[in-house]
Amino acid sequence: MTTTVTAGARRPTAPRQRGGAGRWIREHLVTMFGILALIYLFVPIFVVVMFSFNDPTGRFNYTWVRFSFSAWADPCGISGMCDALLVSLKIGVLATIVATILGTLAAFAMARHRFRGRAVANLLVFLPMATPEVVAGSSLLTLFINLGMPLGQTTIFIAHVMFCVSFVIVTVKARLAGMDPRLEQAAMDLYANRVQTFTKVTWPLVLPGIVSGAMLSFSLSFDDFIITNFNAGQTVTFPMFVWGAYQRALPVQINVVGTAMLLVALILVVLGRLISKLRAR
Amino acid sequence: MSIAAALPAGGHHAPSAGPAPSSRSKFTPYFLLLPAGLALIVFYVLPTLTLATTSLQTGSLEQGYTLTWHWPTYGEVLSQYWPQFARSFGYAAGATILALLIAYPLAYTIAFKAGRFRTLMLTLVVAPFFTSFLIRTLAWRQILADEGPVVSFMKATGLMHLTDALGMTQGRVLATGLAVVIGLAYNFLPFMTLPLYNSLEKIDRGLLKASEDLYANSWTTFWKVTWPLSLPGVVGGTLLTFIPAAGDYVNQQFLGTISNTMTGNAIDSLFLQQRQYPQAAALSLVLMVAIIVLVSVYVKRAGTEELV
Known part of the structure; x- marks a missing residue:
């Protein structure tokens, strides 16, 4: 500054x-x-x-x-739109929960431990983020075709967890890397055991990173079109509804949802800033 | 990164450096990595392999496809879809350059001039992307429409004659390659702006002062000091824009026309409408390999190994 x-x-x-x-x-x-x-x-x-x-x-x-x-x-006045929104919300929440848990565990391993195969792990995390969505989506489709797995909400959920995990890992890892290790050492010096150090010091410090990883995950999942389109079968998520609507009819309600998404996200950002300001006091 | 490297030495590495590392600390990272690692291996690595094997299958949707190591599929898709490939890379390159031209002054302003408005401006940079990707792209359809504000302005100022002569527009903007490039550049702009901001923000202000003290004007200071120091951001930003842009087909679908489709459109239609899985898989794999080759050549030439 x-x-x-x-x-x-x-x-x-x-x-x-x-x-x-x-x-x-x-x-x-x-x-x-x-x-x-x-x-x-x-x-x-x-x-x-x-x-x-x-x-x-x-x-x-x-x-x-x-x-x-x-x-x-009358935001739900268009047939199918609110159903599609609910599908997107459901998949978004489930994929976020699973990706956040898997990603956080992996981030701890990668930021806190030295182990054989670290470089491979880093590459495995980096590659899904660097792969164009068409390629990632179509690869997954070939897997499901070869396994004879029916396409639907489950396959969308799997696809979303796959691309969200890497983003959670990177976000949480960055938070862990930016933490002062002396804080945990101080806790240990003050006779806190491993569990106490984790719950009283490490966890509260990492939590903002986990929350931002989860929010990133949810927004990626909720807004994903290309990967979802390949693995959805007959299921319609909100972006897929917009894609289909663009050819048949473009109702005003789509813009209502677009505006509402923006408002909700901005409110969350402002709330986040307020919380961090209050905590800093 | 330095803190991350120092951490295990202080916390976990120290005990394991002893003669008999406890099995607990030795296996902990693997247990932590196992769930995410398995998910990525089963749903990222394995699909890449099935993509490769699918591309070498023959058969039909009715009779099923079997692996026959049929390599000619690659030749077929390349000869049939090379215009789509050319457009994918051309549009993506155009969008990357346009995004760089827009994002650099923006990132520079935030890093050097914004002062206490810095956080606000950074929030404003990402705020437009909180709304749906598809809805944002549809908005560009309205902006670039034939009776819309952009076309009216271009016609009124005579700019349209120039762009028509250059082959960028055809009396209209929508449905041309230019519209697709504009959409792509817009949609991936944060991926360009944020890495640029990160590297500009890190530049030591003392270096700029020193350059000025040595009688360099602001132009020379920019090209000799600021620009070279911002190169990691330029490389990161261009990659993060180019890769998704080359694979995208939403912008093309909404802003282009049937005669200027990209590789993504072809992959989508081969997989989901025509159901010619081997051709679709081959096309997808060629796109990925082409992007990897281009990116590695670019990173080498840019002289930086620092990715993202």
Whole structure:
């Protein structure tokens, strides 16, 4: 933080710059581009939110007609959409729970222990994150085809656990790596046994990492389309509903869900900041 | 990383360094790794193998497919789908460059100019991605639509004549390759911005000051100091953008047209509509190998072994 302040304060005192408006523009050109980029990021979001209040004439919510609350008043008015949402929520929660448990255990092993095959383990964790989704999704499909396993919620769940585990491992590992080992040593020095050290010191310190790993997992699972599409069979998740709807009809309710997702996530971020501020006090 | 390396030495490694390491501490990491490791081996490594064997099968959906080590499938899919391959890599490269051009000033602003707004700006960078990927892409369909704001602006300013002449647009933006590239660049922008921010933020401000003291102007300082030091972020960001973009087909489906499909579209349709599993598997495997080869050449040329 202090470095930023000094860097900012240094600018105006730089003596070798020519004065005038040209200089001001040159100095702030990058910042202007940065702010433009930020605005650009929000253009589609603005469209998503705006069109959730649209009242389109046809089946497709593509052109603006008039302002209306009707879709917000009746979010489940489209057949199949809320069922698809429930499927996505269910798979998201289950996959997150399993991936978080598996990932946290593995992260402890990888951050806290030296063992043979560490490099292999690292590679095994890294590869699923570096594989394009089409390849990961289609590979899993060939496995299920070869095993004769029927496609459905179970296969989607398996696929989601597979790609979420790596993200949980990386997140929790980073948290463990950033922890001060002296805190645990201090607990041991103060005659805490292994279990007490873990429950009183290690666990509370790692928990934020586990929570962010779980949240990342849930958002990846809830929003996944490509891998799910390959392994879903007849099951329809919310992203698959949007994919199907895009060809037949595009109801306003889809934008309502898109806007609601954004709101829920922003509320969670603000709550998270508040909690960490309160804990810091 | 240094703390992680130091940890086992202080905590767990010390006892096992003795003459007789207890079996408990020796096997603990393997027990902890077992569930996740098994999941990744059974549902990541094994599927990669079944993908390979499926690509060498022959038969039909009705009679079933059997492994006959039929290599010619690879030649067939390559000769039939090379335009899709070319577009996948072309669009992904275009999207990566566009994302870099947008993300660099953004990451630079956050790292050097944002001051106390830094956390807020970082949150704003990821906030648009809290909503659904597909819904975001559909929004681009509305923005780039024929009667939409972008096309009207381009027509009014005459920009459309220029892009038409360059072959980027055809009197419209939607359904062209440009629309797909714009969608891809947008959707993977955080993957570019965050690694760039990470490496820019780490740069010692003293080096920039030193460069200025040695009479370098801000342009020279950028190219001689800031840019080289941000290269790990550039490499990481371009990889994290290029890899998913090359495999994506959602942007193409929503923003492109039937005549500019990518490899992902072909894999999807071969697997799920035409059910020609061997061809589909071969195509998928070729895509993965091509990406791995491209990425390793790129990482070598970029001169950094630091991935992500």
